[in-house]
Amino acid sequence: MSASVRKRWRRTQVRVLSAILPPTSFVPGIDHERCSDFLARYRREVPFLMQLALNLSVLVFLFSPPLTGAGLRPALALSPVRLERHCAGLARHRIYHLRQATLMLKTVAGLVWGADPAVRDSLGLAPYAEDPRDRRRS
């Protein structure tokens, strides 16, 4: 995959995760720049099957609006109201595997969102320290 295609795909992933966990007047949503950095790290550090699961889940989200009655266009081309209907419909869809795809997106979105210092601050939580990424070597 070329760098430009990868960049566009990552931007799509970020927009999908942001739709899953949008900002509200009470808490911030997903920070796009932070999410993009996280996804780069995710690609480097998680097993292939987890990457595959995320990519498939994003594709399911993008092309399933006809199944949720939100419209015939891809999810990111929907109006905000229809996009919200699509999110809600997918999360409670009668087809188990569609719900599981949403669960995968919610899980990854949660990993980005829950570690964001701005989010943690808004909920009265201390920011995470840096992960040491070290081990006993001898």
Next chain:
Amino acid sequence: MTRGEHLSFRTGADFELELDYVVVGSGPGGSAAASLLSRAGRTVALCEAGAWRDTPHMPASVFGALRDLFSDFGQLMARGRSMIPIVQASCVGGTGVINSAICVRTPESVLEGWGTDHGLGDFLTPAAVERAQTEIEAELDVAAMGDGQLGRHDRLLLEALAMTDREAHPTSRNARDCRGSGACLQGCPTGAKRSANLTWVPEVLTAGGCVLSCAPVARVVFEGERAVGVRGRFQNPDRTYRGPRGAAFRVRARRGVLVAGSATGSAPLLARSGVRLPALGKGFRAHPGSGVIGIYPERVDPLIGTTQGASSIHHSDDLGIKLESLTLPLDLLPGRLSGAGATLARSLAESSHMAMWVAAVNAEAQGSVRCARLPTFRGGPYGKNIVSYQPTKKDVARLRAGCATLARLHFEAGATRVLPGIHGVPVELDRDRVHLIEEAPLDNRAWTWILSHLFGTCALGDDPARSVVGPDLHVHGRRALHVVDASCLPTTLGVNPQHTIQAVARLTAERLANCEAA
């Protein structure tokens, strides 16, 4: 190499060492056995697939924990009609590093059942298990959590249980000095949790043994029917590593091999090593569970206090469930809540007002564990080993009753709404609609399960058709090969298994040491 050395990932020449015993896996079972054998004067090599992380190395974020402490980034799933995540660690200290450190003594009724139904009455007597657990409690500073350590989510559960005349108690944990940072899942950041990476494993080193970390064992090596060692290859835990592959190792065991690779790992290892028994990999059991979140008018601050400080066995007999409080890190909360989009974001905005309580089912379902058959799928779609497991309708009915009970307890404690997280039930319920939980579907796909207590696949027993390890503690048909982890427990317990695993492992090691002495 010299004795008393820790060998982590390395490249270069292959090497071989020889000691009295090899223990495969450093979780609660493996480390308990290894420490006792060390005390008996035996030299022990402890092989662990994961890395050794001390308190300063513990990740802060959940992403870091999944990467650094969990098996395969937490992607191990039980597959059946639904996919159920399995909570299991891969690091020195095993799942004891990421669990809530709860220590519950083995119920006497369970031991009696093992005696009558599995021929273990001479080995696992109530008196012997009690003695072992008393010793372990002293060594690991096991204590009931005090008022100052409990979080508000714990106290609310204790209050609700007391108000409804149900049994309730603060949990006993091997974390006497717990500071309530609510980060058990990421490895204790303060070192208060006395997991094996901080206690028994260093003791093995001090006694002159060897610890091999980042060292997954590929096979047990046999000479005839006798297990004489293990072999494997070091694996760098950093997935971004692109250097030369790890060195191969072979550890010869003069006296025996103890397998403690977990309920999902030991059976596949034995199968890969050529052990063929009808019960191998069969009889996988668990305590599947799910939770109900209550939303309270005042702040609960669930991340302050012990992760699981309150518990009740009131419904163990009639409903087959155990009730507990549980802290979920903020990073994992979106995956647990219903809905997506603005609905999910609105729910998350109330996270500081949430208390989560869980019901763990003493399930009757049995599954199996096996290696992926096709080499291309090794490390495959559900992790390195394939776990097949599906809660029965009766198990789902028990969980449903447990969740309805939890929802009512939330309202007793003052919650204004509950979030049941069940497909087919509204996202939020008020007090008047709790009955909808009791009408929830019995299809296990409707429920958000998690498997955290695992048993079986190498069960102890006197019948080779139904068990893998005999009452003489050798794998049937083999010599000097033993199993000392959750996989050798023949049934579920109905309580947290860590303490039982430690006691059984310790008693096994004690008998091995005594037999030799005799």
